[in-house]
Amino acid sequence: MKILTFSTLFPNSEKPGHGIFVETRLRHLVASGKVEARVVAPVPWFPSTHPRFGNYAKQARVPREELRHGLRVAHPRYPTIPKIGMNVAPLLLAQAAKPTIARMLDEGYDFDLIDAHYFYPDGVAAAMLAKYFNKPLVITARGSDITLLPNYPLPRRMIRWAARRADAVITVCNALRDEVVALGVDAGRVTSLRNGVDLQLFRPTERAAATDTFTLLTVGHLVPVKAQELIIAALPLLPGVRLVVAGDGQNRQMLEDLARTLNLSDRVDFLGAVPQAQLRSHYGAADALVLASSREGWANVLLESMACGTPVVASRVYGTPEVVAAPEAGVLMAERTPQALADAVNALRAAYPDRAATRRYAEGFSWDDTTAGQLSLFEDILNRRQRQPSGALACRTP
Structure with missing residues (x-):
């Protein structure tokens, strides 16, 4: 054919x-x-x-x-x-x-x-x-x-x-x-x-020794629909949590300004655009991926993170509930607000899944x-x- x-x-x-x-x-x-x-x-x-x-x-x-x-x-x-x-x-x-x-x-x-x-x-x-x-x-x-x-x-x-x-x-x-x-x-x-999801490219990595800091990662273009500002705005409600932002786009300056305004510059790291082949190490180092989008068809970053053993916190939009459909996958936000995002992160931390179980869940989504x-x-x-x-x-x- x-x-x-x-x-x-x-x-x-x-x-x-x-x-x-x-x-x-x-x-x-x-x-x-x-x-x-x-x-x-x-x-x-x-x-x-x-x-x-x-x-x-x-x-x-x-x-x-x-x-x-x-x-x-x-x-x-x-x-x-x-x-x-x-x-x-x-x-x-x-x-x-x-x-x-x-x-x-x-x-x-x-x-x-x-x-x-x-x-x-x-x-x-x-x-x-x-x-x-x-x-x-x-x-x-x-x-x-x-x-x-x-x-x-x-x-x-x-x-x-x-x-x-x-x-x-x-x-x-x-x-x-x-x-x-x-x-x-x-x-x-x-x-x-x-x-x-490419299960060979995205797979668990060796993790550093556990610390008291809980690391959130968000991956995607820095554009209005991805709403990374909700994640930054939730950080004051999440003491001891830091955020790593992988991506670039028109909203970057606004997001950096917001982090400074909220006195969060020491808790938010902007990596810029990261090649897909290098994302595995960032997924593996994070404790959770966060996706706060207002629209998503099927967000590939969710499965990429899970394939690396990292559970997710995500907004309940369109196809996302079909991806995050079990406790080992992660938690869906009740609504798209900073408070609801913080509540979802806390819920995930209170019942944090076994990372091997998160990987097994992702294995059900091969191509x-x-x-x-x-x-x-x-x-x-x-x-x-x-x-x-x-x-x-x-x-x-x-």
Whole structure:
């Protein structure tokens, strides 16, 4: 089976952690030996690579094509238009990707199916491409593409159009499946396939001797939806507890200012962005991971922490209760407030699980079931397509 994975959420040499969950799922699928894959991961166009342009320059430095873990990844450029960009982004993405995909086909990579990730604008663009190239389509919903973007009228209409055009929709948790069905998509066409965890990469490490200090770790981009400020604001209610923050982003200065205002600078360590391969030591050194997000589809950091033997404290949003579903996994906050977060940390400390039991819990979330589910779904789609009467060929121009 040959597939084409399409998404702007995919790592590249300049942003190796960007969309790594999409790459990880694909790598496990290809490792089954039953799938060959190529990737089209568009990046925004920008005219200069000069460092003074920061993130924009990074995007400009992304190579047109690269090889990642044996996967060929193409990065066509698409224009972004201020103010109106959200509405036209699917069309711009599709138009940018067409020549790249046409070239793949002309070179002999006649893929069987488009595997798209994130509904808007990526999934909508993929639906346009699937129609143009006459290929079956599967779209995976991953979080805010379903929990937030349908609140806007035009994206909502386009998401519903793409979902109807798709041969199947995958969601990374049951809570997202319910949201997709609520948009009017036939429940029989929506499959929940949760993310797994790399149990070889994330595993227990040797821990330092126990001390009286209880260490919390939070991992993720420092952006409003992750709400790390709730964790910092809870620290005055948690004497003897320190916080390690792994990640970077637009909220970093605000979070550092908050720690200083609350006289917590000596109890909060900001590590900046940490490569995924180095996270294991931080998970292993912590006593608990904390995730205070206002929205999450399926938070991979929760399972990564558990796989290292470290239990979690997390907000009760969307797919998170499906991840934190046993005492050995950790504790869910009653609500998203500093007091509720402190209460959850204290509850975890009062009944702290055996770290080996936390690791065993995470072992139930390997990628094997997800890979098997994808293979079954893709094969079923292709078998159904073969049984259909031959229709008109794709109207692709040379």
